[in-house]
Amino acid sequence: MNVNKNYGAFSGYFAVFGIIVLLIGVAEIIVSLTGGCFEYGPLIVCDEEDFLIWRGLILLFSGLFITSSVNNMSDVHQQAKLVMGNIMIWLVGGMALLGMILGSIPGPEDGTWFNTFSDLVASYGGPYMPSLVLLPFTVIPVLILYRTRIRGQSKKN
Amino acid sequence: MLSDEQKWEIIDNISGKTVTYGEYRTTIKDAVAEITVKPLTGIPIAMAVLYGFWSFFGAVAGFFTDGFFVKLFGGSETFIGIIPWLGEQLSNHQSSLFKIFIGDPNVFLPDYAGDICFEAGGVLTTGLFVALGVVLPAIFAFYLFMIFMEDTGYLPRLAVLIDTLFYKIGLHGFAVVPMILSFGCNVPAVAATRNLETEKERFMMMSLLAVFIPCGAQLGVMLEVVPGYVGMIILYLLLGFFVFGYVLNKLIPGRSPEMLLDVPPYHRPRWNNVRRKLWTRIRGFLVSAIPLMLLGVFLVNGLYLLGVIDWLADIMTPILTGWFDVPSETVAPLITAFMRKDLAVAQLGAIEMTMSQLITSVVLVSLYFPCVATLAMILKEGWQHSVKEGFVFLMGSLVALFVVIFLWGGLLRWILVLAGV
Numbered sequence: 094m095n096v097n098k099n100y101g102a103f104s105g106y107f108a109v110f111g112i113i114v115l116l117i118g119v120a121e122i123i124v125s126l127t128g129g130c131f132e133y134g135p136l137i138v139c140d141e142e143d144f145l146i147w148r149g150l151i152l153l154f155s156g157l158f159i160t161s162s163v164n165n166m167s168d169v170h171q172q173a174k175l176v177m178g179n180i181m182i183w184l185v186g187g188m189a190l191l192g193m194i195l196g197s198i199p200g201p202e203d204g205t206w207f208n209t210f211s212d213l214v215a216s217y218g219g220p221y222m223p224s225l226v227l228l229p230f231t232v233i234p235v236l237i238l239y240r241t242r243i244r245g246q247s248k249k250n
Numbered sequence: 251m252l253s254d255e256q257k258w259e260i261i262d263n264i265s266g267k268t269v270t271y272g273e274y275r276t277t278i279k280d281a282v283a284e285i286t287v288k289p290l291t292g293i294p295i296a297m298a299v300l301y302g303f304w305s306f307f308g309a310v311a312g313f314f315t316d317g318f319f320v321k322l323f324g325g326s327e328t329f330i331g332i333i334p335w336l337g338e339q340l341s342n343h344q345s346s347l348f349k350i351f352i353g354d355p356n357v358f359l360p361d362y363a364g365d366i367c368f369e370a371g372g373v374l375t376t377g378l379f380v381a382l383g384v385v386l387p388a389i390f391a392f393y394l395f396m397i398f399m400e401d402t403g404y405l406p407r408l409a410v411l412i413d414t415l416f417y418k419i420g421l422h423g424f425a426v427v428p429m430i431l432s433f434g435c436n437v438p439a440v441a442a443t444r445n446l447e448t449e450k451e452r453f454m455m456m457s458l459l460a461v462f463i464p465c466g467a468q469l470g471v472m473l474e475v476v477p478g479y480v481g482m483i484i485l486y487l488l489l490g491f492f493v494f495g496y497v498l499n500k501l502i503p504g505r506s507p508e509m510l511l512d513v514p515p516y517h518r519p520r521w522n523n524v525r526r527k528l529w530t531r532i533r534g535f536l537v538s539a540i541p542l543m544l545l546g547v548f549l550v551n552g553l554y555l556l557g558v559i560d561w562l563a564d565i566m567t568p569i570l571t572g573w574f575d576v577p578s579e580t581v582a583p584l585i586t587a588f589m590r591k592d593l594a595v596a597q598l599g600a601i602e603m604t605m606s607q608l609i610t611s612v613v614l615v616s617l618y619f620p621c622v623a624t625l626a627m628i629l630k631e632g633w634q635h636s637v638k639e640g641f642v643f644l645m646g647s648l649v650a651l652f653v654v655i656f657l658w659g660g661l662l663r664w665i666l667v668l669a670g671v
Contacts (some may be wrong), residue, residue, distance in 0.1 A: 127383075143308075143477075143478070143481065144301065144304070144481055145657065147297070147301055147481075148301065150294075150297060151294070151297055151298045151301055152391070154294035154297070154298075155294075155298070158291070158294075169276050169277065169278055169280075169281045170276075170284070170285070171277055172281065173278055173282045173284070173285050174285060174291065176278060177285060177286070177291070177295055178280060178283060180298075181294070181298040181422030184298040184299060184301060184302035184305075185298065185301060185302075185305075186300070188302050188305035188306055188309060189300075189305070191305075191306065191309050191310075192305065192308070192309040192312075195309050195310065195312070195313035195317070196309075196312075196317075197315070198313070198317065199313070199316070199317030199318060200326075201324075202321075203321075203326045203327055203408075204326055204327060204328075205326070205328055206318070206321065206326075206328075206329075223544045233526075
């Protein structure tokens with residue numbers, strides 16, 4: 094089996110994914126400059142959040158990295174760009190997830206030490222930052238890509 | 251005796267037996283290493299890493315401080331709290347002992363609705379809360395991420411990336427190490443300036459980081475006191491770092507050589523190394539900073555009781571209110587800042603003032619003077635060659651400092667007016 098063919102299936106996925114990430118980045122930059130809130134389904138972008146413009150710029154560049162990496166994906170430099178684009182999403186979304194998890198554990202101010210189970214579960218209810226929703230879309234394809242690469246290498250050897 | 255030809259023959263023989271030749275295949279790790287140092291791709295990646303650093307710092311420090319230490323010290327519905335409990339132990343709330351060790355008696359009145367943790371002001375109350383409840387979690391979060399960056403090999407890449415920018419102000423990429431260390435604590439950062447080659451670079455870096463870079467402890471307290479403005483304050487201070495760096499580079503004679511850096515490959519951090527480094531740095535904080543912090547509160551409370559702070563406030567009022575537009579009560583935190591800047595920021599949170607005055611005061615505390623530990627370290631580093639050199643170091647730093655306080659501190663007042671804060 095040709096290793097290059099394995100990437101063909103993913104390049105379309107990453108092209109679409111990269112454009113979505115890029116658009117979210119642009120939306121966050123626009124909201125941070127114009128103010129207000131933008132809600133779409135479970136997603137929310139609000140100018141009250143800290144460092145929104147910084148986050149928007151990171152997602153914009155991440156989207157550019159991912160979309161620019163879909164051409165000739167068998168090239169290791171392109172794959173590196175793809176990996177870094179996804180890591181950038183993790184640096185934004187992963188930290189938001191960490192903040193969400195850590196924020197859900199202690200009880201309310203002036204209240205109990207720890208949250209009750211129902212409050213803990215409720216704290217994971219939406220709306221969510223878009224970068225948080227992007228996280229699962231970065232994990233699965235990267236894992237598949239990695240496995241395909243390993244399989245391709247072992248067949249070559 | 252072997253001739254050159256014979257030596258080369260032996261070398262060829264050995265290398266023929268030991269070295270295998272082939273085409274090197276670039277791995278993903280190599281390619282990632284490459285794109286993290288190229289400015290076009292490296293700068294956006296650096297932006298993301300620093301965002302991750304900052305978010306991690308805020309999330310972890312906030313988890314411990316707001317989630318648990320505020321309740322432990324201030325109390326909650328189900329728990330009395332260390333500070334109210336200490337208030338109950340001494341019956342005479344007007345005694346000097348109470349005012350120094352426990353704090354302001356008004357805070358312990360039944361109808362008091364303010365933030366008891368920051369506003370009590372005693373050695374054993376606010377002093378301990380800031381040291382253990384605010385600064386310790388901040389230091390833990392900061393060093394954990396910092397060590398991770400060091401041990402993965404990202405930090406030298408950041409040095410390469412930032413080299414061009416630093417070179418414009420007479421420094422080079424290695425300056426990023428003391429700069430980032432300084433965001434944790436200025437003391438090891440001053441020691442880390444030894445990796446800069448010339449005296450000019452070292453003097454510039456020490457002066458700039460002591461004045462413009464807030465330490466991790468101070469950042470932790472800033473997150474509590476002015477949570478929405480910390481990013482803006484850091485940007486303003488960093489801008490000052492580069493503006494005054496540029497000016498110092500033009501004024502100070504000496505050379506700034508270019509950098510040649512061997513960048514190590516990326517590797518997975520070893521948990522044992524991370525744990526050991528983290529413990530060494532936290533132990534350093536526990537041993538050196540906490541006693542100083544408590545001593546700082548003790549001295550300021552003592553000066554309050556003796557009337558020295560009020561006297562100083564009277565003298566300083568024209569400058570503080572006229573030039574900086576901050577209340578005269580800011581004098582006390584400015585004195586504390588000499589001992590511990592983090593504690594000084596905490597004290598600012600207890601003074602009644604507008605948001606713009608609070609922001610200016612927080613910036614003034616950063617600019618005003620290096621804390622005593624940093625000053626001692628600067629003197630030690632400056633004095634290591636000769637007394638004359640040390641004296642020049644000290645005088646130069648002080649002159650730079652006064653110019654910075656008046657220009658950069660005063661300018662902020664007008665920027666905040668224009669920004670409508």
